[in-house]
Amino acid sequence: MSPVRDVCVLGLGLIGGSVLRAAVAGGRHAWGASSSQTDTERAAADGFTTCPSAADALRAAAEADALIVIAVPLSAVDAVLGQVAAYAPNCLITDVVSVKRPVAEAVDQVLPGARYVGGHPMAGTAESGWAAGSAELFRGAAWVVGIEEETQVADWQEVAGLALDCGAQVVPAGLDEHDAAVARISHLPHLLAEVLASVGADGGPLALALAAGSFGDGTRVAGSRPELVRAMCEGNRMALLDAVDDALGRLGAARGSLASTGSLAVTINAGHSAREQLMALRTAGHEHVQVDLGEPDALDMLLSYGSSGGRVVALAGKTATVQVAGENGSN
């Protein structure tokens, strides 16, 4: 295991392009390829190493035993995995797709037994393509690095190391736990924004003319490209259904209470307290704890910290430093 393993990025859109930039900025030797000629040309024009095809990039990856980063939409993952199987089947693989279970299943299907550790940086903008990316996109952001029964600690450490080199903080999480969490804090917010935008527009020009801060904020992400929102939400179907059912239940209860008693106290007090939890988490004091990655229960320890909101902020040798809520924290 080298701390400076090379990186091969497949897909040079907003996220992949930012990974390539950030990896290079973090001291890695890295190159990329994209099916978009525009993105490839722009990356090359910006001085980055690009290959004319994924096959070329993967041949180089096999030769260098590089870490492969799959940064394509979920719908293109199968095809890319097929190329990995053809050209670099023994490399360590990660990805930056917004759902994890479907990608893991695709890996099992196409490359059974592959060294795969899923990832998901929680960063992005409404923009897309190489031009929208930045080496700083992941600075301070959470980057989930998945842990499953079969995960090898050395592989996990490699992928977490790349995330740290890109400026992110690493959240260890099971793949299903990840998918359930992002359904609630990313995919449901997108869906509610779409619904709110439509209900507002149903009110006609008067309603839209009166719209101010709360409507503007609540509908902002409905401005994202519909195909991206669809790919993200539809790709996480089962977890999103759970989250939608929770929302439907809570909104239905609010409706019932408003209609019968005129009160929204339960809904509004619960929401306010939940929002305060979020803000407390963001302003909480921190402590650092060390996890010895040589211990047999290291990955379980990491999962336990991750599920409580902890983040790995440094890796040195066999030691992971985890930032957890401290004495001034809310939990």
Added chain:
Amino acid sequence: MSPVRDVCVLGLGLIGGSVLRAAVAGGRHAWGASSSQTDTERAAADGFTTCPSAADALRAAAEADALIVIAVPLSAVDAVLGQVAAYAPNCLITDVVSVKRPVAEAVDQVLPGARYVGGHPMAGTAESGWAAGSAELFRGAAWVVGIEEETQVADWQEVAGLALDCGAQVVPAGLDEHDAAVARISHLPHLLAEVLASVGADGGPLALALAAGSFGDGTRVAGSRPELVRAMCEGNRMALLDAVDDALGRLGAARGSLASTGSLAVTINAGHSAREQLMALRTAGHEHVQVDLGEPDALDMLLSYGSSGGRVVALAGKTATVQVAGENGSN
């Protein structure tokens, strides 16, 4: 009718305090009173004319034939109207409460036959109290000035004139149309933010630790004081129920489609197109049209422009200048 009618503001919180500041900045002689000693003292310390009680402020209003601005929460409107009835029953009255039909009904009850024209400036922050206010709060904002069958054009013009002096643009609207519109673009967004915050927190510390832009934006207004959100939403019960039913229907349809076909195309395409309508409205080119307030159908004309998203941007003599979407506009 004087273009410089005095203004008496009852309630010196965020909105009332901003009206007092903006009215004075706009050249009016204005004074205020508040049941909050803190707000009264701060207003006086900032150099504004305050009265020790609403009774004193209203006696001065009666003497000067001032325009009375009721700037208290809906729950306090009845009590304030009782004082108006006692001390200044012949003055023109407006208000800045976020729902209009309940205030109009209170006026009918407490002061039948009063000269009342309801108002609602679409501006605010999550803060409250005098200290949070500003003379600039209404700059460029929409300020609904209500029109009913019995509205006198001269009274409407007085209230619209105050809104313009405060830097706002005037949206003429029926009271029920106003309440229906704000249910969709202000009260429902608050309720969805509360629901989203709770569903996110239901996901535990992992979910909150992964929360980024879409969840932060979508829950921002859940940070507002629960008693203010309750007063606003519960005060607009019937219209909010309609909006909630629309949201429940759309979210339920999305759920059904996701569960059965896996597709969210209808929901996401509709939401994206609605959001684009909003943005198009905000960047649309404008034209100006004149309405002669001396004509018998003047208020109907204003209502018609208002319902299409038009705003009165100037009043001079008997002429209202209305800004409407122009050739570059979206509608």
